[in-house]
Amino acid sequence: MSTLVQAGSVPVTHFKEGAVLDVREIPSGERPSLFILHDGGEEDMVSIFADVLGQEWASTASVQEAQAGPSSTIYGMSSAAVGSQLDGWDRSRLLINTHRVDGGHEWNEALTDRCDYEYLYTRAPFYRRDVARFLSIVLGQISPHRDLTKKARTTLISTTFPDVHAALPNLDILSVGADAIEIRVDLLEEPMPNGSVSQVPSLKYVGEQVMTLRQRTELPIIYTTRCTRENGRFPMDDPGLFYKYLARAIQWGCEYIDVELWLPEEIRRKLAENKGCSKIISAFHDFSGSFKWTAPETQTLFQRGAAYGDIVKMYALVTSMQENYELEYFRSTIQTKYPHPPFSGLNMGPMGQLSRTMNKIFTPITHPLLPLIAAPGQLSAAEINAALHSMGQMARQDIYGIGSFRSTSQAMFFEKCFNELSLPHSFMFAVRAPKASIEHILRRPNFGGAYINPPLAVSASAAYLPSLSNAAQAIGQIDTVLVRSGGSSSSLFGDNTRWKGIRATLTRDFVPSAYSGRAALLLANSEADASASIFALKNLGIGPIYTIGFKSHGPLSTDVEPVRSVEDVKRLEQPFVIISALPAEKSLLVVPLLKHYRVDKASGHGIVGKRSAGKVFVDLASGTRKVDPLAMATAAGWTAYGIADVSAWTTVETIRLLVGQNVCYDFVRLASGRGLF
Numbered sequence: 155m156s157t158l159v160q161a162g163s164v165p166v167t168h169f170k171e172g173a174v175l176d177v178r179e180i181p182s183g184e185r186p187s188l189f190i191l192h193d194g195g196e197e198d199m200v201s202i203f204a205d206v207l208g209q210e211w212a213s214t215a216s217v218q219e220a221q222a223g224p225s226s227t228i229y230g231m232s233s234a235a236v237g238s239q240l241d242g243w244d245r246s247r248l249l250i251n252t253h254r255v256d257g258g259h260e261w262n263e264a265l266t267d268r269c270d271y272e273y274l275y276t277r278a279p280f281y282r283r284d285v286a287r288f289l290s291i292v293l294g295q296i297s298p299h300r301d302l303t304k305k306a307r308t309t310l311i312s313t314t315f316p317d318v319h320a321a322l323p324n325l326d327i328l329s330v331g332a333d334a335i336e337i338r339v340d341l342l343e344e345p346m347p348n349g350s351v352s353q354v355p356s357l358k359y360v361g362e363q364v365m366t367l368r369q370r371t372e373l374p375i376i377y378t379t380r381c382t383r384e385n386g387r388f389p390m391d392d393p394g395l396f397y398k399y400l401a402r403a404i405q406w407g408c409e410y411i412d413v414e415l416w417l418p419e420e421i422r423r424k425l426a427e428n429k430g431c432s433k434i435i436s437a438f439h440d441f442s443g444s445f446k447w448t449a450p451e452t453q454t455l456f457q458r459g460a461a462y463g464d465i466v467k468m469y470a471l472v473t474s475m476q477e478n479y480e481l482e483y484f485r486s487t488i489q490t491k492y493p494h495p496p497f498s499g500l501n502m503g504p505m506g507q508l509s510r511t512m513n514k515i516f517t518p519i520t521h522p523l524l525p526l527i528a529a530p531g532q533l534s535a536a537e538i539n540a541a542l543h544s545m546g547q548m549a550r551q552d553i554y555g556i557g558s559f560r561s562t563s564q565a566m567f568f569e570k571c572f573n574e575l576s577l578p579h580s581f582m583f584a585v586r587a588p589k590a591s592i593e594h595i596l597r598r599p600n601f602g603g604a605y606i607n608p609p610l611a612v613s614a615s616a617a618y619l620p621s622l623s624n625a626a627q628a629i630g631q632i633d634t635v636l637v638r639s640g641g642s643s644s645s646l647f648g649d650n651t652r653w654k655g656i657r658a659t660l661t662r663d664f665v666p667s668a669y670s671g672r673a674a675l676l677l678a679n680s681e682a683d684a685s686a687s688i689f690a691l692k693n694l695g696i697g698p699i700y701t702i703g704f705k706s707h708g709p710l711s712t713d714v715e716p717v718r719s720v721e722d723v724k725r726l727e728q729p730f731v732i733i734s735a736l737p738a739e740k741s742l743l744v745v746p747l748l749k750h751y752r753v754d755k756a757s758g759h760g761i762v763g764k765r766s767a768g769k770v771f772v773d774l775a776s777g778t779r780k781v782d783p784l785a786m787a788t789a790a791g792w793t794a795y796g797i798a799d800v801s802a803w804t805t806v807e808t809i810r811l812l813v814g815q816n817v818c819y820d821f822v823r824l825a826s827g828r829g830l831f
């Protein structure tokens with residue numbers, strides 16, 4: 155049995171060695187049951203889905219056979235063969251239509267209507283990570299909403315492009331500081347054969363636009379059909395049109411759909427009942443200029459939105475400063491009375507800009523690179539941060555990088571982010587001799603948090619850093635120090651982000667449940683070098699874990715066994731993951747193992763026969779070396795990642811923790827240069 159670990163925090167005194175173990179972040183180890191329809195000639199999509207899920211698969215020409223087959227086997231069938239067979243469909247599996255948009259296949263809308271979900275994709279290029287994201291969302295194995303509700307402030311970048319292709323070159327920069335990205339479906343302009351644009355873009359066009367956006371961003375997508383009365387372009391004469399477009403967004407796995415409050419209750423209820431893992435933003439905009447936050451009906455509007463909304467958004471166009479004060483009063487009343495759902499309230503127009511800085515839930519932001527602002531008074535993330543600072547809502551702090559050498563790429567990246575987002579903070583670098591205490595740095599007057607690289611041993615810092623996350627405690631290492639303020643006092647908190655970087659890397663091309671109950675092999679010189687990896691693997695439900703180069707004794711040692719001889723390697727179960735935490739000069743030692751457990755690529759995509767072989771290799775070594783094991787791993791059929799991937803994901807998490815800002819992985823990779831990790 156594998157041991158699962160939770161990542162929440164408990165005071166050190168509550169932590170017993172060998173204890174921990176409750177599950178929060180990982181899905182149950184249950185294998186999802188899927189039935190996949192594919193276009194003619196696209197059957198290998200079934201094997202790709204199965205590989206991403208770490209499950210077996212089979213092709214069939216009979217719906218009945220799929221119904222009767224083992225539930226954990228993924229069944230695939232050509233959509234051309236379906237005919238009337240779905241008439242007796244018993245819904246025992248999730249039915250997913252897959253459609254290739256660049257293959258000359260007709261899109262069969264009627265078939266999509268009969269499916270639970272639809273996955274749209276291109277082959278040139280093909281994005282496997284998009285398959286992993288789609289499946290993780292629709293199967294509920296990741297929950298961006300749950301993660302965002304833990305953040306003190308969230309924003310969304312509201313794009314206004316008539317065609318999302320125009321956004322792609324700048325997407326990474328546009329999204330800095332945004333927690334989600336809104337696609338304004340009503341603003342999309344589908345070119346018509348006669349040279350005009352359609353008033354309402356077709357679902358086919360919208361689907362391709364959503365697909366294109368999702369292929370290129372890791373941000374959750376908010377799918378919005380804004381009506382004409384609320385500053386949008388979707389006509390209001392047929393509410394059924396909204397249902398049709400929004401229901402499709404759920405099928406496409408959009409993380410959020412924006413459902414306007416004026417829509418008939420029947421429609422809002424039906425969407426809420428069928429929302430799957432998507433979340434609903436209940437939206438209300440008043441452009442009349444006569445809206446009153448103080449009116450008793452305004453609370454009723456909130457309650458109506460809350461009935462079917464996971465977030466309630468109420469925005470009004472105002473002309474006086476007084477209305478910002480009234481909104482703040484309304485906000486505090488609502489938040490006291492209704493802790494759920496979160497309330498996003500703001501005033502539009504130049505006079506309402508103050509409220510755009512006060513609102514903490516999904517504040518819409520713009521960016522100078524967007525063609526137009528989505529609503530009057532919208533501000534950029536940088537403008538909001540600057541305003542917060544000047545109003546005393548965001549104090550200037552010194553954020554530290556603490557390490558044995560000045561890691562220029564990471565330090566420069568922090569400085570770049572602070573500038574790009576107009577954060578008032580200063581970035582300082584402090585050199586730390588190996589094993590030296592860092593207490594004097596943490597006690598500096600303006601200390602606002604730090605990353606520590608290489609990490610600090612928990613045992614050495616317990617006296618001055620007693621409050622730790624579970625992860626830091628179990629791993630035995632602190633790589634991030636946060637300042638938590640509570641009223642007039644503040645306290646220090648030690649955390650570990652490295653394991654999250656490893657976990658995020660592992661789940662880039664595979665869904666979390668693919669790891670559950672599978673074996674892993676871990677190479678390191680010492681337990682300390684391997685413990686963040688062990689924590690990440692356990693968080694994914696991996697087990698057993700075999701080790702080479704060290705023996706595990708600490709709180710994570712359950713189900714972690716050393717491999718002692720070549721005979722052991724031969725006997726060992728096929729590992730699903732190999733992680734090498736060996737230093738660069740030793741990292742070639744892993745190569746014989748990669749070759750020994752090589753993946754037979756004969757049938758493509760890491761599939762051995764009908765068995766998904768998975769096969770993920772992560773090399774945590776940094777620095778130069780003569781031969782790169784990543785290239786060899788790839789040649790032997792492994793999906794391989796290096797330290798740059800893990801470090802970039804770790805940086806995403808570190809920036810989120812230290813300054814509360816979301817900066818995407820792709821931006822970190824883009825802005826930090828290559829080969830510097």
Ligand SMILES: O=C1C[C@@](O)(C(=O)O)C[C@@H](O)[C@@H]1O
Pocket residue numbers: 312336338378380385412437439469502518519528529530532
């Ligand atoms: O609902 C909103 C808010 C908004 O109208 C604004 O005021 O910033 C911008 C829209 O894109 C978004 O859908």
